[in-house]
Amino acid sequence: MTEIASAFAAGEWHAILRALGLGGMMRELAQHCEWTGFADGVLNLRLSETHRHLLGMNPGLLDRLQDALATQYGGPLRLRIETGAIAGETPAQRDQAEKRARHVEAVAALESDPFVRELIERFDASLVEASVRPL
Structure with a gap:
């Protein structure tokens, strides 16, 4: 098959x-x-x-x-x-969920990165999560 x-x-x-x-x-x-x-x-x-x-x-x-x-x-x-009402998941919904998951992972990776953490602490900076783009 x-x-x-x-x-x-x-x-x-x-x-x-x-x-x-x-x-x-x-x-x-x-x-x-x-x-x-x-x-x-x-x-x-x-x-x-x-x-x-x-x-x-x-x-x-x-x-x-x-x-x-x-x-x-x-x-x-x-x-x-x-x-009618969608009972399961459409490909568009699945793609959106996968995109959100990749974004969450990218934010977590940046937040745990030692260099980024040092910049945040040293310059009293903050991470703008909406600007993070997963690779």
């Missing part, structure tokens, strides 16, 4: 999106959808009411996303997107 086929079988929506390499509005729509199931060639996603406008912005967007997914899947695929 190929990597993408196993991602479909396991419902790893985040991995599928990474493999697709989407951009623009297609990426925005897909990132804000939650995987709800895949069976008999039908991929079911849920989009929150907050992001419902992404469906109506471009009438051909859903078809283009379906085509991209079918190409990646390697066979016929039908995409169904419903709107």
Whole structure:
């Protein structure tokens, strides 16, 4: 089983999106959808009411996303997107959580750095956490 086929079988929506390499509005729509199931060639996603406008912005967007997914899947695929409350985690939410975690780690690393601590103590400085950018 190929990597993408196993991602479909396991419902790893985040991995599928990474493999697709989407951009623009297609990426925005897909990132804000939650995987709800895949069976008999039908991929079911849920989009929150907050992001419902992404469906109506471009009438051909859903078809283009379906085509991209079918190409990646390697066979016929039908995409169904419903709107409703998100029960799990969307790729956008996951990316945001990972970004926050990297920021927290970067701040902690700076705060524990002996040189930074010396500068803070010597010059009565403070670390502006919002200016910290993780590598």
